[in-house]
Amino acid sequence: MRKGSISIILLMLLVVFTIFSAATFSILKNTENMYFRKIKEENVEFIANNLLEFSIATVKMGVDNSSNLREDIFSFKDYSQEVSYIKNVKWPTQTKQFIEKKVDTKKATIIFSNNKKLSTSSFEKLSLKDYYKEFKKYIESFPNLSVFSAVYKIKNSGKYLLYVRIKKENTEFNKIAIFTSEKLNKYIYYSQEEPLIYFTSNEIIYGPLKSNDYINVYQYSGTDQKFTVLGTLEVPGIKYYNESNNTSTTYDSQHNPDMVYDLLKLKGNPPVKFVDSDIGFTNIYKDYSSATSKLVLPLEDFLNTSTECGIKLPNNAIITSKVVNGENILTIYTNGKSYELSWEVGELPKARIRYNGKSNNVKFNGVITSDYDIELTDNNPLQKRLFTYDGNLTIFSKSNIYINTRIVPYKTLLNVSFDLNKEISLEKTEEIKNFVLNNEDSSLDLVAKNDVIIRSNKDFSRINNHKIFANIYSFNGSFRVEDYQNGQKNKQLFIFGSIMQRKRGPVGLVGQYVPGYYKFYVHDSRALLGRIGTNATPSKKQSIMILYLENVINRG
Numbered sequence: 168m169r170k171g172s173i174s175i176i177l178l179m180l181l182v183v184f185t186i187f188s189a190a191t192f193s194i195l196k197n198t199e200n201m202y203f204r205k206i207k208e209e210n211v212e213f214i215a216n217n218l219l220e221f222s223i224a225t226v227k228m229g230v231d232n233s234s235n236l237r238e239d240i241f242s243f244k245d246y247s248q249e250v251s252y253i254k255n256v257k258w259p260t261q262t263k264q265f266i267e268k269k270v271d272t273k274k275a276t277i278i279f280s281n282n283k284k285l286s287t288s289s290f291e292k293l294s295l296k297d298y299y300k301e302f303k304k305y306i307e308s309f310p311n312l313s314v315f316s317a318v319y320k321i322k323n324s325g326k327y328l329l330y331v332r333i334k335k336e337n338t339e340f341n342k343i344a345i346f347t348s349e350k351l352n353k354y355i356y357y358s359q360e361e362p363l364i365y366f367t368s369n370e371i372i373y374g375p376l377k378s379n380d381y382i383n384v385y386q387y388s389g390t391d392q393k394f395t396v397l398g399t400l401e402v403p404g405i406k407y408y409n410e411s412n413n414t415s416t417t418y419d420s421q422h423n424p425d426m427v428y429d430l431l432k433l434k435g436n437p438p439v440k441f442v443d444s445d446i447g448f449t450n451i452y453k454d455y456s457s458a459t460s461k462l463v464l465p466l467e468d469f470l471n472t473s474t475e476c477g478i479k480l481p482n483n484a485i486i487t488s489k490v491v492n493g494e495n496i497l498t499i500y501t502n503g504k505s506y507e508l509s510w511e512v513g514e515l516p517k518a519r520i521r522y523n524g525k526s527n528n529v530k531f532n533g534v535i536t537s538d539y540d541i542e543l544t545d546n547n548p549l550q551k552r553l554f555t556y557d558g559n560l561t562i563f564s565k566s567n568i569y570i571n572t573r574i575v576p577y578k579t580l581l582n583v584s585f586d587l588n589k590e591i592s593l594e595k596t597e598e599i600k601n602f603v604l605n606n607e608d609s610s611l612d613l614v615a616k617n618d619v620i621i622r623s624n625k626d627f628s629r630i631n632n633h634k635i636f637a638n639i640y641s642f643n644g645s646f647r648v649e650d651y652q653n654g655q656k657n658k659q660l661f662i663f664g665s666i667m668q669r670k671r672g673p674v675g676l677v678g679q680y681v682p683g684y685y686k687f688y689v690h691d692s693r694a695l696l697g698r699i700g701t702n703a704t705p706s707k708k709q710s711i712m713i714l715y716l717e718n719v720i721n722r723g
Contacts, residue, residue, distance in 0.1 A: 233458035339721040354374065367384075373398065375400075383405075456565065464477070613640065
């Protein structure tokens with residue numbers, strides 16, 4: 168070996184070692200940087216989550232029974248670059264398009280930021296004064312932290328968007344939450360009291376059923392059919408009558424609870440929950456009535472206003488509705504006069520009202536109220552009567568609502584083939600549910616302080632195979648059939664939507680050839696997604712549903 172060879176080899180090894188060490192150091196350094204960046208990002212995200220939680224608590228305490236936030240606190244008059252910054256965030260494409268199209272990003276109510284906050288007195292009104300003080304201390308414990316939280320209106324929807332942003336150094340975390348008040352139409356059937364009125368073994372309730380009282384079930388003899396609930400059954404217990412052996416048995420959490428799986432056909436998840444009473448309807452009505460009164464003007468004032476609002480009727484009224492050549496024509500007969508309110512399909516609140524030979528453009532929010540009785544009907548012969556509608560409408564009476572027509576939304580009627588005069592099968596119901604969930608954008612609330620009543624006519628005649636696509640609410644009364652015990656067998660009563668009643672009312676007699684209807688109630692599952700309703704859809708006060716969450720992290 169020549170002299171110097173070892174030195175060259177050592178030099179080469181040294182170079183390799185140096186390169187390796189530098190690479191290793193670089194990798195370790197990058198790993199360290201990534202580790203600390205991850206720690207920092209997790210810390211920023213943690214603070215953002217807490218800010219969102221605080222903001223959710225704030226709006227929850229401010230929401231009323233009609234999906235509205237308190238105007239004395241949430242005025243939506245904050246204009247600033249901070250407010251409009253939500254548009255600059257790199258949201259996913261679909262979210263960004265939704266924000267640009269549906270959210271009023273020019274104004275908001277700032278809940279908490281470095282520059283502005285809701286006042287201490289506002290948090291006191293919301294019973295959150297102590298929570299606010301603790302949260303303020305928590306945020307102030309982080310130096311050099313940029314904080315922003317605000318609530319925005321989602322246009323014409325009864326929904327809101329919460330936006331929170333936390334920025335520390337070069338890391339910015341953005342979160343949004345879309346929410347609405349918890350609607351009472353989340354159940355297909357909801358009652359406070361259950362007198363001795365039966366669900367029978369030939370009937371189907373398609374959706375979650377809830378009562379604050381024991382329900383009564385009647386099992387016909389000579390049939391394998393069982394009372395069917397295709398959704399969770401939430402009741403304190405079940406009083407079960409078996410016609411074949413003339414026995415009555417009570418089942419609840421303390422008395423043979425597992426037997427109900429054999430006696431009923433339950434397909435919910437979970438199938439059954441034995442629960443105690445949950446909510447009082449009287450208190451809900453008082454808050455609801457007060458909130459709804461702010462959404463309407465007396466009819467004579469509505470005729471000439473440029474404000475978007477609803478109509479308060481002066482007396483008893485008859486209402487018809489039909490869609491002709493793409494125009495919804497809703498006619499109100501009251502005090503001996505006729506008022507024709509019309510709008511192009513899909514164009515509410517833009518509308519036109521005609522009366523006494525006059526015609527005015529108006530902005531109609533879909534809400535009609537009255538202190539008196541309201542009847543929905545049609546001028547056609549009884550079995551051909553049809554009330555079709557477009558848009559999200561609420562009809563509210565502080566007395567009673569009478570139904571003397573079939574009621575079907577226009578788009579569903581146009582696109583789903585079914586015979587109005589025949590019974591709806593379970594298979595056809597699946598088709599209707601699928602279409603409505605994915606395509607229908609109209610809904611109807613029928614809200615009464617007292618009763619919602621299916622009308623009986625001369626000689627106790629009624630619409631056979633009745634169909635009502637609506638959410639029905641009876642705060643102090645019942646949903647029932649007038650003179651149900653008289654007349655002929657009317658076959659199926661198909662309700663698509665929801666029913667809420669204080670005290671269950673009868674729709675027919677038990678038996679094979681008896682007057683009245685058998686029930687097929689189907690839940691409009693859009694309610695669980697917050698995709699239907701007006702500003703006057705009954706809701707729980709200070710209770711909200713989170714419909715959507717999204718977050719985006721930006722690194723400088």
